Amino acid sequence: MIRARTNLATLLCVGTAALSAAVAPGPGAHANGPDDMTRVMHEVDASCDYGAAEVAARLGGFYTNFWPNGVVPYEFVTGSTDSIPVDTANNRGWTRILSDVTFSIPGTGAQLSSPTGFPRTWAMFDIVRCTGSTNNDNLDMKIIGGTLNAGETAWVTVRVVPPVGPTFTAEPPSSNVKFFITRSVSEENQTRFETATTRWEEVADLDLRPKQGADADYIQVSNFNKNSVLSDVGHGSGARTIVMNAWTSRRTITHELGHALGVKHEHQRPDRNSYVSIDTTKSTPRGDNNYLVDNTMTIYPNLTYDYGSIMHYREDTFLITGATPPVITVLDPAAAAIWQTTMGTVDSLSYWDKKTMSFMYPESNWRFLREDTPSGTKNGGFLTPWNNFSTAYSGTPSGGRLIVAHPDDYIVRGVYSKAMTIEAPQGGVTIKAE
Secondary structure (H helix, E strand, C coil): CEEECCCCEEEEEEECEEEEECCCCCCCCCCCCCCEEEEECCCCCEEEEECHHHHHCCCCEECCCCCHHHEEEEEECCCCCCECCCCHHHCCCCEEEHHHCEEECCCCCEEEEECCCCCCCCCCCCEEEEECCCCCCCCCEEEEEECCCCCCCEEEEEEECCCCCCCCCCCCCCCCCEEEEECCCCHHHHHHHHHHHHHHHCCCCCEEEECCCCCCCEEEEEECCCCEECCCCCCCCCEEEEEECCCCCHHHHHHHHHHHHCECCHHHCCCHHHCEEECHHHECCCHHHHHCCCCCCEECCCCCCCCCCCCCCCCCCCECCCCCCCCEEECCHHHHHHHCCCCCCCCCCCHHHHHHHHHHCCCCCEEEECCCCCCCCCCCCCCCCECCHHHHHHHCCCCEEEEECCCEEEEECEEECCCEEEECCCCCEEEEEC
């Protein structure tokens, strides 16, 4: 028989799960409500399964190059003299000739004004520099106010960074002077990034912190004209570069951080064609690689699809100008009624965003079990789970958590009295007395 002594071992079904027993629970059994149904089992067979409502959300895939011990150093690019690449054909230039810009000094800052407006990718708190100036070269100037809409008479106010030190000197317009946005990350945008790091730290055993002298591997964060991880997803040797443009979008920063931690796009998982169709003829060239099916990723969980993941794109991401959306079409009519126009827009971590990240970077006393684990190393880790219940039970520390990662039946015998939580995140798990 399987015996879980009252108040010592629990079987935890996450979400709106149905917990059944072959015989009635003993006197120690209890339920904590529909959203966290937990019962202490006493001398009974137990199973943990889910109804249809629970399979509404799942995370996509990830790479297996996790950051060691969950420590993720980062540093910001500051004091940069590198200009952001120019794309004047689409009015996305990051430079502007001074012959079209008046440079004056109203009060506390310098004012740049233009009858044709500024490139739409200029943003508040960007760091500006100029070249070819008689008196103002090599000054870091932060945009602190103004109108930034291209195509209108526009002006911006910039202030020297830091505010104490060099000052501006007025000078007449000159065709030799160009203004440009640098790769430096302003203090305001550094704060936005650090706020986003806490969202992942709150759900996993992660420590995202400023780079220290001995840190050889780290994330470098740079201002740029797009949002992307320029190196491989997850941990790697040296700097892994995150470039950002949409600093005011907490969702976008969180999304790019997810990549840096090892998570891939939901819509690139190998089985995505069962859930969505993607019309790449409507996508810009930048969308090509971001819409390819990625057969190298590891998927967990693998029972359904998470339209609500923060790692999913909107229906019109990378849509060609003038094309009619969507690029991404949800295939299931019931899911489409909920997610077609909302996927990729929700500024929150989905249930499986949180759960899977917590498994990628688990607490020190968590262990994993999956019976269909292939041959190879098995040490109770998320990627190397045990495939035998007795071994998994013995190897899980007292007071720890044993996660049964995949639906399966386990036939066991003996007395199991060690205090631990047994979790079946995907449901469909039965632990049955021999």
